[in-house]
Amino acid sequence: MGNVTNFAVETKVACAEGAVVAIVGEMDAYTTPQVKVAMQQMLDDGHKYLIVNLARAEYLDSTALGALVGALKRAREKGGDLRLVAPTARIMRLLDITRLSKVFPIDATDEEAVAHLSAERTGA
Amino acid sequence: MGNVTNFAVETKVACAEGAVVAIVGEMDAYTTPQVKVAMQQMLDDGHKYLIVNLARAEYLDSTALGALVGALKRAREKGGDLRLVAPTARIMRLLDITRLSKVFPIDATDEEAVAHLSAERTGA
Amino acid sequence: MKIEDQTKCLMLSLPNDPQYGVLLRKFVSWVAMLEQFDIKAIEDIEWAVDEAFTNALQHGVPTVDGQEVITVCIYPLQDSIEITVHDSGNGFDPEAIKCRQEEDARDCEFDLAECGRGLDLIAASMDDLQYDRVPDGTRVRMVKHRRTEAEGT
Amino acid sequence: MKIEDQTKCLMLSLPNDPQYGVLLRKFVSWVAMLEQFDIKAIEDIEWAVDEAFTNALQHGVPTVDGQEVITVCIYPLQDSIEITVHDSGNGFDPEAIKCRQEEDARDCEFDLAECGRGLDLIAASMDDLQYDRVPDGTRVRMVKHRRTEAEGT
Numbered sequence: 001m002g003n004v005t006n007f008a009v010e011t012k013v014a015c016a017e018g019a020v021v022a023i024v025g026e027m028d029a030y031t032t033p034q035v036k037v038a039m040q041q042m043l044d045d046g047h048k049y050l051i052v053n054l055a056r057a058e059y060l061d062s063t064a065l066g067a068l069v070g071a072l073k074r075a076r077e078k079g080g081d082l083r084l085v086a087p088t089a090r091i092m093r094l095l096d097i098t099r100l101s102k103v104f105p106i107d108a109t110d111e112e113a114v115a116h117l118s119a120e121r122t123g124a
Numbered sequence: 125m126g127n128v129t130n131f132a133v134e135t136k137v138a139c140a141e142g143a144v145v146a147i148v149g150e151m152d153a154y155t156t157p158q159v160k161v162a163m164q165q166m167l168d169d170g171h172k173y174l175i176v177n178l179a180r181a182e183y184l185d186s187t188a189l190g191a192l193v194g195a196l197k198r199a200r201e202k203g204g205d206l207r208l209v210a211p212t213a214r215i216m217r218l219l220d221i222t223r224l225s226k227v228f229p230i231d232a233t234d235e236e237a238v239a240h241l242s243a244e245r246t247g248a
Numbered sequence: 249m250k251i252e253d254q255t256k257c258l259m260l261s262l263p264n265d266p267q268y269g270v271l272l273r274k275f276v277s278w279v280a281m282l283e284q285f286d287i288k289a290i291e292d293i294e295w296a297v298d299e300a301f302t303n304a305l306q307h308g309v310p311t312v313d314g315q316e317v318i319t320v321c322i323y324p325l326q327d328s329i330e331i332t333v334h335d336s337g338n339g340f341d342p343e344a345i346k347c348r349q350e351e352d353a354r355d356c357e358f359d360l361a362e363c364g365r366g367l368d369l370i371a372a373s374m375d376d377l378q379y380d381r382v383p384d385g386t387r388v389r390m391v392k393h394r395r396t397e398a399e400g401t
Numbered sequence: 402m403k404i405e406d407q408t409k410c411l412m413l414s415l416p417n418d419p420q421y422g423v424l425l426r427k428f429v430s431w432v433a434m435l436e437q438f439d440i441k442a443i444e445d446i447e448w449a450v451d452e453a454f455t456n457a458l459q460h461g462v463p464t465v466d467g468q469e470v471i472t473v474c475i476y477p478l479q480d481s482i483e484i485t486v487h488d489s490g491n492g493f494d495p496e497a498i499k500c501r502q503e504e505d506a507r508d509c510e511f512d513l514a515e516c517g518r519g520l521d522l523i524a525a526s527m528d529d530l531q532y533d534r535v536p537d538g539t540r541v542r543m544v545k546h547r548r549t550e551a552e553g554t
């Protein structure tokens with residue numbers, strides 16, 4: 001019958017200064033605070049390169065986008081960055097509508113994102 | 125996001141006097157009339173042995189049960205019968221609650237039901 | 249059952265049209281899911297609400313402007329969920345029906361009636377059930393308790 | 402937009418609590434599904450209703466008894482679906498906000514604001530949008546037309 005309560009945020013360290021934050025389920029005004037906390041935690045732990053995996057994110061709204069923009073700014077303030085990975089067609093449409101597809105770098109896989117961030121880190 | 129409008133009734137002739145009526149989706153006060161029409165059509169066409177396949181029936185309520193009991197009675201009036209095939213655990217629970225699991229013969233597959241009805245037909 | 253105390257309520261008001269039964273069931277089952285009811289309890293709640301809705305459709309009388317509305321209130325409580333279904337019909341005497349059903353049960357072991365299983369299903373599915381005549385119609389109140397761990401699966 | 406003419410309406414009244422946003426979205430998307438809207442239109446409607454609900458949560462003012470209720474009415478019409486979201490707040494001047502947003506857009510090509518995308522998303526998702534001050538709060542009315550076959554996918 002479907003599940004309305006399957007929201008989760010999964011974090012894992014990807015490399016020295018990078019971490020992956022994977023969003024599972026619907027990210028809205030109710031669930032976004034959990035994602036904010038997870039992203040801030042990673043930043044506070046010294047992971048200034050954030051990789052936000054959206055492959056299993058079924059839904060995002062403007063509150064979710066606001067949190068992602070906020071984390072992007074905080075990461076850049078620390079000299080890091082934030083990249084989005086594998087947004088679904090629906091979320092890609094949201095990013096286009098809000099013109100944020102020009103703001104966020106977007107990759108197909110975590111590995112691709114890590115490669116980009118490593119290049120950025122070593123100034124390549 | 126799930127589908128609320130995926131209801132369907134599929135009918136097919138199984139043997140000389142038998143037909144399979146497969147129910148797909150949720151059978152309630154809104155959709156039951158379609159099933160009634162399909163079952164009556166089969167009976168009118170001379171298929172007095174009805175096999176109601178519930179493998180893909182996600183939901184049944186008391187209105188649905190009433191229609192199945194009605195068709196059972198009409199089939200028996202014609203000297204035929206009605207058998208249920210492959211009810212899900214949930215529907216089995218409904219049949220138990222309403223004590224109809226004692227009323228309806230239940231088989232695991234259409235083939236099993238056809239075999240039973242053939243035996244009945246030839247008086248075996 | 250003290251509905252009056254409760255401020256937190258989710259209310260749904262639907263036109264008198266059976267096509268909306270599925271929406272009502274889904275909605276109520278999601279509320280129950282958010283409230284951490286187990287899958288079996290959610291199935292029970294779906295049946296009870298569906299049967300109460302079907303009865304309201306069939307036995308509720310349209311109001312003067314021809315448009316009958318069926319109102320469902322869901323109260324998520326500490327240890328239970330309470331649901332009321334309100335129609336604008338004249339109600340009935342559940343005792344009278346209860347007796348009829350008990351007679352039926354005595355009369356025939358294998359009940360081949362084509363209707364009359366709705367109230368039974370509600371009663372079997374919920375922990376508490378009450379019909380009230382209210383000024384503008386009939387209201388059924390149904391309660392499902394949350395099972396504690398100790399009671400098993 | 403002539404809501405007054407319409408008798409057929411599905412109404413949902415929810416407590417001021419963001420956890421119910423997902424229920425509201427699902428419910429509205431199911432109504433749109435029953436009404437044969439295509440998947441893209443359903444996604445749009447979900448966004449618009451969600452944003453209007455979030456705004457009502459954030460900017461609606463609790464009533465005297467401390468319990469604010471957000472009321473959503475869905476009107477399935479012949480060629481469109483109309484949805485109103487009603488809160489008990491003091492409303493705002495959408496024109497003023499529109500101007501501010503246009504200025505922002507001029508100022509920075511890449512908008513790094515952490516809020517303020519809700520109204521844009523509603524406007525982009527729906528065909529018609531209107532904010533009204535009503536005696537007891539703010540009401541946003543949103544309309545989505547059903548696309549005809551000719552307009553393609």
Ligand SMILES: Nc1ncnc2c1ncn2[C@@H]1O[C@H](COP(=O)(O)OP(=O)(O)O)[C@@H](O)[C@H]1O
Pocket residue numbers: 299303304306307308335337338339340345362363364365366367368386
């Ligand atoms: N909301 C209601 N208003 C008036 N009468 C009702 C209502 N709900 C149930 N009843 C009465 O109770 C009877 C039994 O209901 P039920 O068990 O659901 O079977 P059915 O509706 O198939 O007859 C109905 O036939 C009706 O007379």
Ligand SMILES: Nc1ncnc2c1ncn2[C@@H]1O[C@H](COP(=O)(O)OP(=O)(O)O)[C@@H](O)[C@H]1O
Pocket residue numbers: 452456457459460461488490491492493498515516517518519520521539
């Ligand atoms: N229902 C409402 N009541 C009062 N003010 C509102 C309402 N909806 C929107 N607003 C105003 O419009 C502004 C822009 O809304 P929005 O684009 O959703 O962004 P955000 O809510 O993130 O600020 C809000 O900040 C608020 O001032």
